[in-house]
Amino acid sequence: MLLKSAIASAAELVERRAAAINALNVFPVPDGDTGTNMALTLRSAADAALACSDHRLAEVANAAAHGALMGARGNSGVILAQILRGMARALSVHRTLDSDAFARALRAGSVAAYEAVVDPVEGTMLTVARMAAAEAGHSALDGHDLLTTLTRCHEAARAAVAETPRQLPILEQAGVVDAGGEGFRTFLDGILATVRGEPVAEVLVAAQHVDFGALHDDRDTHGYCTEVLFTGANLDANGIRKRLNPLGTSLLVIGDPGIVRVHIHTDRPGSVLDLACDLGQVIQVKVENLQRQREAFRTSWQQSDAQRQRPNPGLGVVAVVVGDGFRQILSSLGAAVIVCPNTMNPSVEEVLHAIRGVQYANVVVLPNDANAALACEHAVRAWSEGNAVVLPTRTIPEGIAALLAVNPEASLETNLAAMDQAAHRCHTIALTRSSRDATIDGIPVATGDLLAIADSRLIAARESYFDLTRRSIKDLRSDELDIATVYVGAEGDRDTADSLCRILEEHLEVTVEVAEGGQPHHEYIIALE
Amino acid sequence: MTVAIVADSTADFPNADPSELDVTLIPLTVHWGRDVLRDRVDVTTGEFYARLRTDPNLPKTSAPPIGIFEEVYRERLARCDAVISLHIASAFSSTHSVALAAARAVDPRRIHVIDSASTSVGLGWLVERAAELAATGLDADGIVRAVQESIPRVRLFLTLETLEYLQRGGRIGRAQAFVGALLNVKPVLQILDGTVVPVERVRTRAASLRRIADLAERAGAKERMAIVHGDSAAEAEALRDLVAASHPELPIGIAEIGAVVATYTGPGIIGIGCLLASQ
Numbered sequence: 001m002l003l004k005s006a007i008a009s010a011a012e013l014v015e016r017r018a019a020a021i022n023a024l025n026v027f028p029v030p031d032g033d034t035g036t037n038m039a040l041t042l043r044s045a046a047d048a049a050l051a052c053s054d055h056r057l058a059e060v061a062n063a064a065a066h067g068a069l070m071g072a073r074g075n076s077g078v079i080l081a082q083i084l085r086g087m088a089r090a091l092s093v094h095r096t097l098d099s100d101a102f103a104r105a106l107r108a109g110s111v112a113a114y115e116a117v118v119d120p121v122e123g124t125m126l127t128v129a130r131m132a133a134a135e136a137g138h139s140a141l142d143g144h145d146l147l148t149t150l151t152r153c154h155e156a157a158r159a160a161v162a163e164t165p166r167q168l169p170i171l172e173q174a175g176v177v178d179a180g181g182e183g184f185r186t187f188l189d190g191i192l193a194t195v196r197g198e199p200v201a202e203v204l205v206a207a208q209h210v211d212f213g214a215l216h217d218d219r220d221t222h223g224y225c226t227e228v229l230f231t232g233a234n235l236d237a238n239g240i241r242k243r244l245n246p247l248g249t250s251l252l253v254i255g256d257p258g259i260v261r262v263h264i265h266t267d268r269p270g271s272v273l274d275l276a277c278d279l280g281q282v283i284q285v286k287v288e289n290l291q292r293q294r295e296a297f298r299t300s301w302q303q304s305d306a307q308r309q310r311p312n313p314g315l316g317v318v319a320v321v322v323g324d325g326f327r328q329i330l331s332s333l334g335a336a337v338i339v340c341p342n343t344m345n346p347s348v349e350e351v352l353h354a355i356r357g358v359q360y361a362n363v364v365v366l367p368n369d370a371n372a373a374l375a376c377e378h379a380v381r382a383w384s385e386g387n388a389v390v391l392p393t394r395t396i397p398e399g400i401a402a403l404l405a406v407n408p409e410a411s412l413e414t415n416l417a418a419m420d421q422a423a424h425r426c427h428t429i430a431l432t433r434s435s436r437d438a439t440i441d442g443i444p445v446a447t448g449d450l451l452a453i454a455d456s457r458l459i460a461a462r463e464s465y466f467d468l469t470r471r472s473i474k475d476l477r478s479d480e481l482d483i484a485t486v487y488v489g490a491e492g493d494r495d496t497a498d499s500l501c502r503i504l505e506e507h508l509e510v511t512v513e514v515a516e517g518g519q520p521h522h523e524y525i526i527a528l529e
Numbered sequence: 530m531t532v533a534i535v536a537d538s539t540a541d542f543p544n545a546d547p548s549e550l551d552v553t554l555i556p557l558t559v560h561w562g563r564d565v566l567r568d569r570v571d572v573t574t575g576e577f578y579a580r581l582r583t584d585p586n587l588p589k590t591s592a593p594p595i596g597i598f599e600e601v602y603r604e605r606l607a608r609c610d611a612v613i614s615l616h617i618a619s620a621f622s623s624t625h626s627v628a629l630a631a632a633r634a635v636d637p638r639r640i641h642v643i644d645s646a647s648t649s650v651g652l653g654w655l656v657e658r659a660a661e662l663a664a665t666g667l668d669a670d671g672i673v674r675a676v677q678e679s680i681p682r683v684r685l686f687l688t689l690e691t692l693e694y695l696q697r698g699g700r701i702g703r704a705q706a707f708v709g710a711l712l713n714v715k716p717v718l719q720i721l722d723g724t725v726v727p728v729e730r731v732r733t734r735a736a737s738l739r740r741i742a743d744l745a746e747r748a749g750a751k752e753r754m755a756i757v758h759g760d761s762a763a764e765a766e767a768l769r770d771l772v773a774a775s776h777p778e779l780p781i782g783i784a785e786i787g788a789v790v791a792t793y794t795g796p797g798i799i800g801i802g803c804l805l806a807s808q
Contacts, residue, residue: 329711329712332711333710334706404714404729407727407728407729408703408727409727409728418729482732482736483736485732511732
């Protein structure tokens with residue numbers, strides 16, 4: 001139905017444009033992933049919408065919003081999820097997606113987006129959503145149909161995106177438009193395409209990957225989780241449902257006359273397969289022993305507990321990291337680590353999963369990156385079984401400093417204060433290479449130039465890492481610093497790290513240490529505390 | 530009423546000379562390879578640390594034999610009306626249990642055994658107090674009450690070079706939470722409720738010393754203060770200077786811990802003991 005198709009198209013389109021949107025990152029370091037984050041968030045929304053067996057507008061919208069929330073990654077992903085949530089709420093009183101319904105939904109989504117952000121900034125996705133919603137509102141009021149409203153709304157979004165450099169100087173300097181804004185425009189473009197009758201991708205509803213996890217009931221303790229995907233002619237989902245119902249529980253039959261996907265918990269997986277073979281051609285089969293599935297799940301929980309090595313009475317810490325070295329370090333210090341494969345962008349679900357795994361009533365979440373903060377915030381808000389709080393650390397070294405300050409015997413309040421203080425005392429310098437040409441804070445940067453980013457600000461460019469380091473530490477007061485740690489990234493080497501240590505020792509009179517971070521993108525991360 | 534004071538060799542006396550106190554100190558034992566060494570009698574702390582650097586075997590400790598306790602109690606009771614026996618925290622050593630058993634065997638009504646919930650200077654201050662009161666002629670019950678009132682006022686903040694010795698010796702208590710760090714970190718700990726309790730971790734030795742000074746300062750009004758250490762005399766002096774600046778009226782003594790406690794902590798232990806003022 002229309003909404004399912006529209007969301008699927010939007011997801012597909014954003015996925016295709018993800019790399020281009022990623023490239024709009026202001027800092028010319030490929031650790032920004034607005035495009036990927038929004039694509040993953042939308043994919044999660046689309047999967048949930050498609051898996052929704054209900055076809056009513058309100059239910060599908062809700063499913064999409066919930067899916068988006070669970071899969072939301074990065075700040076942009078979380079804001080987009082909030083937009084979808086606002087839209088779903090507005091759509092709950094509508095039965096069809098018409099011009100009016102859409103305009104109201106977009107307006108509600110825009111409001112929700114602003115509410116999601118503590119310090120809303122103009123020249124971002126928020127502005128684009130707002131302008132698009134305003135235009136949609138006018139169009140609907142003027143009595144135009146859905147296609148016209150969507151077309152105009154998309155045009156307004158395009159214009160708003162073009163304006164963003166004038167609203168945010170940093171965009172103008174970098175020579176780019178706002179990535180989140182462009183991502184949102186792409187989202188609208190996908191919906192428009194569907195309504196125009198040109199869905200972006202052939203949406204084979206049943207052939208999409210569907211997450212049946214939500215169906216799993218703890219009461220199903222025996223039998224087999226069986227999924228069969230098969231094609232045929234004039235397949236009747238209802239009829240198939242009636243025939244399979246007596247065979248088991250958690251039955252789901254989705255699809256269209258040409259292709260059907262069945263999911264069921266049954267003692268007789270063979271019977272399900274037989275039926276599929278009778279009706280058509282089987283494309284995919286999956287049969288899993290439910291008992292073992294449950295045990296494996298339980299074991300993986302227990303293993304992740306055991307891996308954290310020792311109990312931390314009273315307070316648990318969840319930390320986001322990237323790089324195997326950092327994973328080991330933070331894990332050894334007692335944190336439950338969320339390891340991101342490439343960029344610091346865990347999904348809300350992943351953060352929730354980590355919080356769930358911590359056995360203590362009090363949990364502090366360390367995002368260790370500005371881009372992971374919102375997802376952590378939302379996970380914490382969704383966590384109802386204890387006290388979870390985010391301490392918004394901006395870098396992994398800040399997270400390490402906070403983790404060291406944890407007193408297992410003290411209260412949450414005392415610990416938060418100590419952790420905050422420790423994180424603030426820590427200075428981070430990240431050394432990396434530029435991935436494109438740009439101008440940042442008046443500093444021109446060419447592709448391949450070496451950059452230093454100190455406490456999230458670009459400090460200098462082009463020189464050697466040694467000169468960059470000297471420049472970055474120039475204004476630091478050596479009497480306030482004890483130790484410098486050089487964390488070597490995946491692309492760094494020990495010799496250079498040692499030379500960096502000599503410079504730090506010489507200029508700051510600190511103890512120096514080298515450790516393996518294993519992080520991508522930033523060849524060296526220097527922690528000064 | 531005359532009361533004899535008995536204690537064990539883990540007690541430290543940074544501000545007093547134990548030989549001038551009328552106190553019998555029973556030595557615990559260090560077992561090293563085939564040697565059986567009485568703490569402070571057969572082995573000095575300096576000798577202990579020297580050997581620790583070269584001997585591949587690790588030292589172990591044990592409580593004094595029950596026979597020694599019984600002998601001392603009988604001898605003291607021949608000349609005094611009662612005995613008060615103060616000892617290292619039961620979480621760290623079975624000395625207290627052995628003392629209890631000996632007391633029961635000799636004369637349970639006249640021998641009072643007290644678990645100090647501490648050691649080193651924490652135990653030392655309680656012993657000094659008991660000795661002072663005994664010298665004034667206070668009866669046994671009165672001394673026991675005074676000591677028990679003081680126990681909760683004792684604080685010992687310390688840092689170590691490594692948690693290895695505490696862990697291997699099984700005395701790490703709740704500081705187990707700090708074990709296993711892959712980064713170089715120094716533990717900041719305290720002795721509370723008779724066991725080792727974690728406070729926080731810091732990256733450098735210098736930071737750990739500043740931190741225990743800070744903890745001592747924030748502990749509140751104090752009657753007494755002292756610094757104890759293991760093989761770290763220079764740092765102990767520097768720490769005293771740091772701490773003395775904010776406690777000008779308190780004499781702050783320095784003592785090196787005995788070999789038995791050194792076995793638990795390893796070299797490099799530095800601690801600040803505080804006896805808080807009564808409320």
